[in-house]
Amino acid sequence: MSWDVTLRVPGVSWASESWNYTSNTSPMIYEAMRRAGIPLEHWPGSNAERWRMERFANGSKCGKRGPGQKTLDDLIWTPCTMTCCEPSWWQTLDGRPGPEGLKILVAVVEQWDADPDRFRAMNPRNGWGRFDTDEDDPGLRGVFTEMIAAATTEAALVWEASG
Numbered sequence: 001m002s003w004d005v006t007l008r009v010p011g012v013s014w015a016s017e018s019w020n021y022t023s024n025t026s027p028m029i030y031e032a033m034r035r036a037g038i039p040l041e042h043w044p045g046s047n048a049e050r051w052r053m054e055r056f057a058n059g060s061k062c063g064k065r066g067p068g069q070k071t072l073d074d075l076i077w078t079p080c081t082m083t084c085c086e087p088s089w090w091q092t093l094d095g096r097p098g099p100e101g102l103k104i105l106v107a108v109v110e111q112w113d114a115d116p117d118r119f120r121a122m123n124p125r126n127g128w129g130r131f132d133t134d135e136d137d138p139g140l141r142g143v144f145t146e147m148i149a150a151a152t153t154e155a156a157l158v159w160e161a162s163g
């Protein structure tokens, strides 16, 4: 599993830049957003919001853990109520105007840089994905830094994201 983020000039498909990275490191993003007080919520009218409403309309099921269940216990699957699950971090980014998404990315990197060892300790045990850049892996922080650099512009850009 990985996520894809594109920074797009609306209506000009070639004038866009994209990034992707493994979802193995996404707990670092969620923890940073939690610390920064950034809610997981859709940008109104975004594709991600539309997909979620379609899932609800289609009776798609969400898996949850019951009280007292442990991480590896089987999930309990029930039709999505729209309030039973939060949007993902990339669903939160999807559809946001450039500066709105940029604020989130900057706040995440600020949290990482305030406590880097805590986030390094979240490096996936299976070795897929990492916090820091190394010679053949940009690392999650490196990818976020690239996205921030591309979004630091006066151009009217929009974020698109999928996972």
Ligand SMILES: [Zn+2]
Residues within 6 Å of the ligand: 061, 062, 079, 080, 081, 082, 083, 084, 085
């Ligand atoms: Zn749900």
